Amino acid sequence: MTNPLLEDLALPAFDRIQPDQVLPAVDTCLARYRARVEELVAAAADAPSWETLMAPLEAEEAALERAWGPVTHLHSVADSEALREVYQQALDRITDFSSELGQHRGLFEALKRLRDSAAFAALRADQKAVIEHELRDFELSGVALEEPARTRFRDISRELAQLETAFEQAVMDATDAYVRPLKEEELLGIPESERAVLAQAAKDHELEGHALTLQFPVYNAVITYAEDRNLRFEAYRAFGTRASDQGPQAGQFDNGPRIEQIMALRHEAAQLLGYDNPAMLSLATKMAPTPDRVLGFLRDIVTRARPGAERELADLADFGREHGIDELQPWDVPFLSEKLRLARYQLSDEELKPYFPLPRVLAGLFELTESLFGVRVRERAGVPVWHGDVRYYELVDADERVVAAFYLDAYARARKRGGAWMDVCRTRFRHSDGLERPVAYLTCNFAPPVGGKAALLTHDDVTTMFHEFGHGLHHMLTEVEARGVSGISGVEWDAVELPSQFMENFCWTRVGLDRITAHVDTGAQMPDDLYQRLLATRHFHAGLFLVRQLEFGLFDFRLHLEFEPSRGARVLELLEQIRAEVSVLRPPSWHRFPMSFGHVFAGGYAAGYYSYLWAEVLSADAYAAFEAAGILDADTGLRFRREVLAVGGSRPALSSFTAFRGREPEVDALLQSYGLAA
Ligand SMILES: [Zn+2]
Known part of the structure; x- marks a missing residue:
């Protein structure tokens, strides 16, 4: 065989991959996968088992990941004209294939037989979770419905997709027209x-x-x-007032009627699937158990963050009066905030950067990883990579076993997508020939080194590095053997940011910073005065930030929870109610933020905007356990590894959190980290 994308290699052969290999590899994989599904479904007519149904499907998924994973990765980090062309064609084929698979009634029935079989009870928890997740996703795609509901659900899905695209388009058109x-x-x-x-x-x-x-x-x-x-x-x-009935473009791109249509269809779709409303449907795949818990959670933070936000606003109003603004208005807030921030802290990236040479940051991060989680990180040379700057590292356990590995592609360059992310190269799972080890891609876009000196990071860069490494640890330290819930797979998406945001905390504490800072010229650690100013910027206007997030979160969730076909969405009425409860500075009545709220009306955040804060509570509260025991306490670290990082999606995130913390999450630590604790 000459196509490296089809070879069963431990790591992708980045030195041999060519664009002309992509379509043949993807076609081969999809054809084999398709034929295998038919074979397995036929064989599953009686008594399907994990070994005869789910294990072979997981093996096909892994084969597709081996062929397609390196291609999507190269498309992001080393793009070319030739690659882009085949990438798009292959992507279309894969998208078609997954929607075909998602609508496969025969496969759905076979999985149901497996779940209802006597053999199911004897399966491991991770295997059960995979099967249950598969069945849930089938049900949410409408495939389990009987006619005429099934056709109606499909029509709604199509219409919703069009409306959501039109919503986004209207926002873009309104934005471009002014x-x-x-x-x-x-x-x-x-x-x-x-x-x-x-x-x-x-x-x-x-x-x-x-x-x-x-x-x-x-x-x-x-x-x-x-x-x-x-x-x-x-x-x-x-x-x-973009895309609304107000302001300089009033009525030209108005999304108001579209929101009514979107909400009515979302409501109908949820009811077809057996849920009372779209908020309940949203929670079916999330950690938050009930709407009451979501609302209670948001309102609890409102009560506790609002006094802080009011103080910040009063302080800002005073500052405004000193600068000739007698009555503070919403259009003064960003302006005065920036002035106040500069006046108080005078903190610039340039002052911080000499303390964060990349080699020092990495060495500190790896030391932390070793003391907390008991794994050593060591570089390995000679592994094929896509660019000379890329490094490859292995995670070695206490008994010298290599448990996982990752590539680090740190610097910005041409033909590389911006931003930072963790992506999966290999997913851990047990297969017929043994165990596949997890491998991750960590990609950042730091400014490259200049003048023969080490690359210097901003504090933002450093927290980004820790954030992505946290996702990486979640993926790499998994001990799950069923592929569908291994690492970050199958983790509820309001909980998946727990390990990543958790790791960020180390960049804000003295103990953490001492490990990762050394002045590039003198080797000195960060002086205390600089540290205090850095910390103050984390807390600056945190209350005002929180009440804004709470307004968005409550609006989104209540809109989906309280929709009734007879009275419509009541967008403005609801918004007024929420502002009365939450806002410290009421926007004018003509303000229309919902009409451009793409996260919720055109993106994946419907009845899910609260997740940002939810995940932050989990990470802050988990970190508080370390603060209580000592930031570098190894027992707490190993417990975090065992109860959170190792288990992936094999059990509900709430069980994992509770097993680690000894109780359910509480919001105190979040308020503390924002400097808002009473
Ligand atoms: Zn993240």
Whole structure:
């Protein structure tokens, strides 16, 4: 065989992969997978077992990952014209295949027989979880419904997809349609780097000079820096009324009627699947058990964060009065906040960066990993990679066993997608020939080293590194043997950020920082004054940030929970109720943020926006266990490894958390980390 994507290798042969191998490899895998499914479904007519049904399916999934995983990875980090072309074609084939598989009634029935068989009870917990997740996903795709509900559900899904796309399109059109030229004197206060953004905006619209548009970086430059209060007001009004019946583009791109249609269809779809409303449906795949728990959780934080937010606002209003703004308005808040932050802390990336040379940060991160979780990280040379900067590391257990590995691709460069992420290269699972070891890709976009010195990271970069490494640990330290719930697979998505956000905490504590800082020239650790200012920026306006998140979270969740066909979505009425309860500075009545709330009406966050805070509570509360026992306490670390990292999606995240913490999550630690604890 000459196609490396089809070889059964421990690691991808990055030195031999070529674009012309992609389509043949994907076609071969899909054809074999398809034939295998038919074979297995036929054989499962009586008494299917894990070995005769689920294990062979997991093996096909792994084969597809071996062929397709390296291709998606290369598409992200080493793209080329030739690769992009075959990538898109292969992706279409894989997408078609997975929707075909997701609608396969025969496979669904076979899995049901397996779950209802006597053999099911004897399976391991992870195997049971895989089968239950599969069945749940089949049910949520509508495949289990009888006619005419099945066809109606399919029609709704199609219509919803179109409406959600139209929603997003309207926001984009409204954003693109607005442009307002700026006079020279209106630029007062806006720094040079931000003026360049405004100049580019003008150029994009074939104008001279500078312009305000509603692209976020442009809007942000004006609302944050412009001294001209009327200009800030205009920007705020245009941005806050995008795609609505208000503001300078009133009625042109109005998403209001679309929201009504989306909500009615979501409600009907949920009821077809047997749920009271779309909020209940959303929770079927999440950690939060009931709507009451979600609402109780959000309201608890409202009660406890609001006084802090009120103090911050009063403080800001005082600061505003000193600067000639007698009555604070929403369009003054980003402007005054930025001024206040600079006046108080004067913290810049340039001051921090010399303390964070990448080699030192990595060495500290690896030391922490060893003391907390009992695994050593060691580099291994000679592994095929896609670029000379890429490093390969192994995780070695106390008994010198290699348990997992990861690639680190740290620096920004051409033909590499921006941002940072953890992706799966190999998933751990037990197969007929033994055990596959987990391997991860950690990708960042740090500024590369210059002048022969080590690369220097910003504090933001450092927390990003820790965040992605946390996802990596979740993937790599899994001990699960059933593929579908191994590592991060099958973990509820309001809990999947627990290990990643947990790791970030070490970048904010003295003990953690002492391990990862050494001045690039002197080797000195971060002075205390600098550390205190860094910490203060974490807490700065945390209350105002939280009440905003709470307003979004409550609005999204109650909208989906309380929808009734007879009275419609009541978007504005509901928003007013929530603002009365949550907001410390009420936006004007003409403000229309829901009409551009793409997360919820066009993205995957319907009745799920609360997840951001939910996951943060889990990570803060888990970290508090370390603070109580000693940040580097090995017993607590090993318990975290065993109860959270090792178990993946093999049991509910709430059970894992409770097993680690000895109780259910509490919000105190979150408020503490924001500096808002009473
Ligand atoms: Zn993350």
